[in-house]
Amino acid sequence: MEGLAFIQITEDRLQEILDVYNYFVLNTTVSFDLEPITLEQLKTSVMNKNPRFQSFAILEADELKGYVLVTQHKAKPAYDVTGEITIYLNPAYVNQGIGSKALHFIEDIARKAGFHSLVATICTENERSIYLFKKHGYSQCAYLKEVGYKFNRWLDIVVLQKILAN
Template identity: 35%
Template sequence: MIREFRQEDTQQLLDIYNHYVLNSTATFDDEVLSFEEFTKKVNRINSEYPFIVFEENHELLGYAYGSKFRPKPAYSNTVESTIYLKHTAQGKQIGTKLYSYLIKLLNEQGFHVVLGVLTLPNEASVKLHEKLGFKKVAHLKEVGLKFGDWQDVGFYQLKFG
């Protein structure tokens, strides 16, 4: 089931996230986050934007949230979207359900544009974004360095209304 984030979810979400820090280029963090750092991050995000989780049999299999795209006032109607699934839960349509619900919440809150910022290549994430109506609007070459390799980033945009 999809539900709102609760404080007691923090450790499970941190475990999901830190797996990607250590094993993936999906995030450009290169050191695991501590419980304290991650708690501050999720509380800050949750205080301003939708933050949801997918729970099955008391286990969190993924989470998604909106966050500030950039700090200037003119960007206030644009939101960046983020989704992470437990690495063992991929390929079960959980991402589609979770991300669709987040998009619904962001639309209801009156945002004009949702941006997905993806490390490329990332076939699964590209397919998810395109399936939900996002269009690729930018491809930045070699803007991040992780695991000794330069990483590209794609911007995918969904416009409401």
Template identity: 45%
Template sequence: MSAVTFEELREESLPEVLAIYTHYVQNTTATFHAHALSLAEMREVVFFDSPKYQTYAIRAASGVICGYVLLTQHKKREAYDGTAEVTIYLHPDFTGQGIGGQAIAFIEKAARERNFHVLVATICGQNAASIQLFERNGFSRCAHYREVGRKFGQLLDVVAYQKIIS
């Protein structure tokens, strides 16, 4: 298992995080963005007005940013205030090393400190690695939306996983 640290994402780390995300945009169905984002667009994805929501850079022992994990708003209605969405992206060179599990443990702790009750992960149905990661870490499937996205000329399912943390 690789040793990593987590730190609040800072503006100066945004290009590294954007490069990681761009890989997934251009080469996978892990995200439903179909075009590479600009720095300004990425800033809107990872920085939030409310301190309740936060993005953390994942830093490898070598010092390089090897991924990021974030808590974001699930829905913009008050009844959902106890629910947050979890997103994790790792640089392709750092997958399969136990970092995803460490990221989930870290973000669950951060979510509890912010008094969240439920965490939700929304995943492309083709993304077996992410599905396995969340299942291994106690998330259970709660929804399956068929053919709701289109990317690379194919219709894609979305599955939602949730974990009650408090």
């Protein structure tokens, strides 16, 4: 995994990224979307016009392993010190340490962008992701019951947070 690279997402990678995301939409509760999203919807969410909010393709030998992003937590000025992070890995590449590398990478990007706090909102069924974040110093700060409904069942979420050292 020495060849892992994080490259800012460009339009030429959008279809591959869309395929990864829509896999989770159709097959898991990782995403709370109920139907596959379009290329235009993905573009809006991963190619933010604000330079503080950045998205990166995770590549190895030009093969997409996944993507990672830091986005706006809430659209109010006082929240500008907090970013929300998301990591999606191609299911064929989990348990290879890519998530940990992506998390460290995006934390560095967030620090350079002036974020004080990072949060991740995760479905409680996604135990692997919760473990990843907790392993890297994130603490659970919220547990919301039955806030989503997918695959004929109610879903809970947790919010994990890390205060970044300056």
